[in-house]
Amino acid sequence: MSTPSTNIEREKIKGIFSSQTVQKIGTGTTVRRTISKMYWQAEELDSGAIEIQALNTSYIPAGPKKEISKEEFLSKYSPEPEFYVSTVYPKMQELNSTIQRGEKARQAGATYSAEFEFQKAIGVDADNVKANFGLGLTYMERGETHKANDIFERLVKLDAAFKQEHKHLFNEFGINLRKTGMQDQAIDYYNRALEMSSRDENLHYNMARAYYEKGELKSCIEHLEKALEINPEHEEAQKFLDYAKKMQSQNAQR
Structure with missing residues (x-):
């Protein structure tokens, strides 16, 4: 008779969490406390540390990510599964649908419709890699290199733009920089990529x-x-x- 394994792998921490900060406003007898709540996307890494990213005002994970210890995370952050289901997930689905509409329009040659959808997505998440790539490619396809350069300057600062998950768009963007005569930008772009790989x-x-x-x-x-x-x-x-x-x-x- 075999004994059951005690090495059952537990599920890693992943989801939407909140943190609260208490602030004192006023002085003396007029002092009052206010509690502000922030929402975060959190994911446990293989190292055991927790990577967190704040939700923006559109309730989309955006901006820089940072790592904190599991001990700090468990003491200061609370799970928000209902908030994820009711608010965050629908917002993320809506954003993804907007980007997909933009990509379909771009592939069909409807560049102005593509621009509208990508701009809408960037209004929700300014650093969204797919939306920025899509908008940059749309401008290059229209020959609007000055607008494409603005997008290039934004993308080249984003580490996420050079990650494996965006390889297809990353390659297409670099090739189009070169083909549209933006050689200096292409070189800066590939130099940035070489820093990552x-x-x-x-x-x-x-x-x-x-x-x-x-x-x-x-x-x-x-x-x-x-x-x-x-x-x-x-x-x-x-x-x-x-x-x-x-x-x-x-x-x-x-």
């Missing part, structure tokens, strides 16, 4: 293409060599490197 041969390859289109063969070759150092089987990088070295040699002979 320095061992990505495709980032070095894309950086090389941007430098080539700027006419900077030396930097182009350096990044192609890095791409091949990471992945010697990268055929496109090898062909591009051979061509770039040939062009460099021809330029030196002139």
